[in-house]
Amino acid sequence: MAHAAEHEYTxxxxxxRKMLMWVFLGSDCLFFGALIATYMVYRGQSLVGPYPVxxxxxxxxxxxxxVLLMSSFAxxxxxxxxxxxxxxxxxxxxxATAFLGSIxxxxxxxxxxxxxxxxxxxxGNLFGATFFTLTGFHGAHVTLGIIxxxxxxxxGAKGRLGPGTxxxxxxxGLYWHFVDIVWIVIFTLLYLIGGFDAGPVALPxx
Amino acid sequence: MATITGVIPRPTTYAGxxxxxxxxxxxxxxxxxxxxxxxxxLLAGLEAGVIRMQLVSAExxxxxxxxxxxxxxxxxxxxVFMVIMPLSASFFNFIxxxxxxxxxxxxxxLNALSYWLFLFGALLMHVSFLVDQVPxxxxxxxxxxxxxxxxxxxxxxxxxxGLLILGTSSVAAALNFVVTIVNMRAPGMSMMRxxxxxxxxxxxxxxxxxxxxxxxxxxxxxxxxxxxxxxFFIPSEGGDPILWQHLFWVxxxxxxxxxxxxxxxxxxxxxxxxxxxxxxxxxxxxxxGIVIGIMGWAVWSHHMFTVxxxxxxxxxxxxxxxxxAVPTGVKIFNWIGTMWRGAxxxxxxxxxxLGFVALFIVGGLSGISHAISPSDFQQQDTYxxxxxxxxxxxxxxxFGIFAGVYxxxxxxxxxxxxxxxxxxxxxxxxxxxxxxxxxxxFLGLNGMPRRIYTYSAEFGWENLNRLASLGYIVLxxxxxxxxxxxxxxxxxxxxxxxxxxxxxxxxxxxSPPPVYNFAEIPQVEGRDQYWIMKAKAEAAGTPLTEPEAxxxxxxxxxxxxxxxxxxxxxxxxxxxxxLLSHYAISFLGGAITMMGVIAWSNEPTVAPSDQH
Numbered sequence: 001m002a003h004a005a006e007h008e009y010t011x012x013x014x015x016x017r018k019m020l021m022w023v024f025l026g027s028d029c030l031f032f033g034a035l036i037a038t039y040m041v042y043r044g045q046s047l048v049g050p051y052p053v054x055x056x057x058x059x060x061x062x063x064x065x066x067v068l069l070m071s072s073f074a075x076x077x078x079x080x081x082x083x084x085x086x087x088x089x090x091x092x093x094x095x096a097t098a099f100l101g102s103i104x105x106x107x108x109x110x111x112x113x114x115x116x117x118x119x120x121x122x123x124g125n126l127f128g129a130t131f132f133t134l135t136g137f138h139g140a141h142v143t144l145g146i147i148x149x150x151x152x153x154x155x156g157a158k159g160r161l162g163p164g165t166x167x168x169x170x171x172x173g174l175y176w177h178f179v180d181i182v183w184i185v186i187f188t189l190l191y192l193i194g195g196f197d198a199g200p201v202a203l204p205x206x
Numbered sequence: 207m208a209t210i211t212g213v214i215p216r217p218t219t220y221a222g223x224x225x226x227x228x229x230x231x232x233x234x235x236x237x238x239x240x241x242x243x244x245x246x247x248l249l250a251g252l253e254a255g256v257i258r259m260q261l262v263s264a265e266x267x268x269x270x271x272x273x274x275x276x277x278x279x280x281x282x283x284x285x286v287f288m289v290i291m292p293l294s295a296s297f298f299n300f301i302x303x304x305x306x307x308x309x310x311x312x313x314x315x316l317n318a319l320s321y322w323l324f325l326f327g328a329l330l331m332h333v334s335f336l337v338d339q340v341p342x343x344x345x346x347x348x349x350x351x352x353x354x355x356x357x358x359x360x361x362x363x364x365x366x367x368g369l370l371i372l373g374t375s376s377v378a379a380a381l382n383f384v385v386t387i388v389n390m391r392a393p394g395m396s397m398m399r400x401x402x403x404x405x406x407x408x409x410x411x412x413x414x415x416x417x418x419x420x421x422x423x424x425x426x427x428x429x430x431x432x433x434x435x436x437x438f439f440i441p442s443e444g445g446d447p448i449l450w451q452h453l454f455w456v457x458x459x460x461x462x463x464x465x466x467x468x469x470x471x472x473x474x475x476x477x478x479x480x481x482x483x484x485x486x487x488x489x490x491x492x493x494x495g496i497v498i499g500i501m502g503w504a505v506w507s508h509h510m511f512t513v514x515x516x517x518x519x520x521x522x523x524x525x526x527x528x529x530x531a532v533p534t535g536v537k538i539f540n541w542i543g544t545m546w547r548g549a550x551x552x553x554x555x556x557x558x559x560l561g562f563v564a565l566f567i568v569g570g571l572s573g574i575s576h577a578i579s580p581s582d583f584q585q586q587d588t589y590x591x592x593x594x595x596x597x598x599x600x601x602x603x604x605f606g607i608f609a610g611v612y613x614x615x616x617x618x619x620x621x622x623x624x625x626x627x628x629x630x631x632x633x634x635x636x637x638x639x640x641x642x643x644x645x646x647x648f649l650g651l652n653g654m655p656r657r658i659y660t661y662s663a664e665f666g667w668e669n670l671n672r673l674a675s676l677g678y679i680v681l682x683x684x685x686x687x688x689x690x691x692x693x694x695x696x697x698x699x700x701x702x703x704x705x706x707x708x709x710x711x712x713x714x715x716x717s718p719p720p721v722y723n724f725a726e727i728p729q730v731e732g733r734d735q736y737w738i739m740k741a742k743a744e745a746a747g748t749p750l751t752e753p754e755a756x757x758x759x760x761x762x763x764x765x766x767x768x769x770x771x772x773x774x775x776x777x778x779x780x781x782x783x784x785l786l787s788h789y790a791i792s793f794l795g796g797a798i799t800m801m802g803v804i805a806w807s808n809e810p811t812v813a814p815s816d817q818h
Binding site: 010011012014016019020023024026027028030031033034035038041042045046047121122123125126128129130133151 | 385395419427438446
């Protein structure tokens, strides 16, 4: 039954579900685009602190970013194992991906908590509102991905993943890599570029 | 498998209410969309009636200002999100798979989910009437009027959360139609052989997929401002209400094309059929549609000329707005070219299509007049804008949709609508529409602001307002004729499979179509495939008089009905309802959604009992 999708006729030859995921990711681009735009518009517009320079720690988040990137590597391995029909490696790499994703989420929980303790809240200033909204929705995407990975790992443990169902793993991989790429954009803008803002920033034209 | 799907048996019935609730047949979902949207149209029409009653005379005190605000807000919100969009979706659902020679959409259960999300989201927003906290900030609900200090009750939360659910529904449906149209075409149906209606569906779906996330972010930020203490749109804390306007209109302008492109597609089917010749300049119409879809993203700030974005921004958006009129003009000339020297047949459907072209030109011309930003300073927020939007959305979208109803009704039900009643219906709507909305041009230029609940007699606006209210009565009677026409059709003569000698594949099968649509997936040889088939048969001396023969339904593998779309949609609606009342309900809704999704993904597409 799950194999039926492999044999379906489509006009382009691309599977329907894979195309659905691509179009959905296009939609999600605009979602994150609008959130990022909100952050950029309000960059340096907070009237009161804490400001990014007061609380953002680039080294700590560099570690969690590295972990998330490594999870993409594990995801690639999971797909390779699925195509190679290596049942144990499939489960192993799926769990590794989920584990690395969970470490990233752990870092995020730690970060949110310590920021809160240093006075950054949703209601406190615009930096808090935009930061928590954007990274929070990203974290929600990662969390959903982890749940999905774990569900797939269960299927893998039951021996139901293999070359015939590689598409299921591939679509999950598309989602997971997309969420990683979004994080690279967020990390660049919020940490590497915006992380050193101290106080209101005079922007060109602003 | 030891999951819920193993415990609850798969629904197998196609009959009765239960059959409709678990249906995943695109034709039934199309009918559900159409009937639901029509019910909301009557509701929003009554709201318009209340507005016209209030404005019929100066210093009228039928409604207070608060109630009046609720009426125009809900009238517009319902008409845009719960009437025109789902009516278009109704045609997408019913017609697109038939027109491309497919047995269903790519994701039948996702399609059912879209419908139930639409229904529950719309109902959730209308719960606001029961608790008398009705949204009242206008259909674009500008910040910071929408913030807690100025709108302290739950009204705007109902609005925002209702729209979030409706948006989810639209995006899910649009994803489905993009994949269906790109990937489910019959062999030989290349992109440049697609019926124009299908093309417009594709462009509209892509616009939906890309535009709705932007308003979603705006609505999330508004909801957070109102409930979690953020200050996205509150200037005293550094927030910027103008950001809401940008987010709204970056979505809002593509949305305008989401509302008009499907009716343009319908008209592009109706005009060739009743002119007896193929659409003139097919590639031009298609590429104009694509250009409109792309350029629709570059004009949003023409809604914001008076905000003070500066002369450069205003000039740029003036120019882009003028440019987008070009592809629309191209289409109009092609439609006229289609009729030129054709054997024009004045059926009701054709008359609505002609009405569409004529009234849309009027709306387009007033649109150009406020594309020019200095001129727009005079027109902004006056009844001139109200006149414009009703010429493009009533004269345009609704007339196009009526053309589609009269055109495809025989296919959908197997019965003919009465042509005499139809013509009375058309003329009443045409006259009523012009009586109601044409005077608004003058009212606007005479300075009457939109959204005021009353006005002083000294302004001299009373006579034109009376005329507009009289027009409403004509429209009302027109709708009564339409409903009577629908009602009497149950006893009218059977339509046959091809009452109009139409070009589309949908006319090659019986009316109403069998559950599997095509007994044999057609091989497409060109544009207007059914005309080609009929001409070939004619040349061979064996004219096609019968639809494709029916086959035993049990020999066709069709996806089985499913409970999970409606369960999942109910879960999502409960999440939204919980945000408006108690968070506990949200958690319950979340659990139900989760259960629905897991059960859904464990459910085989075809029930074991149906496998052969």
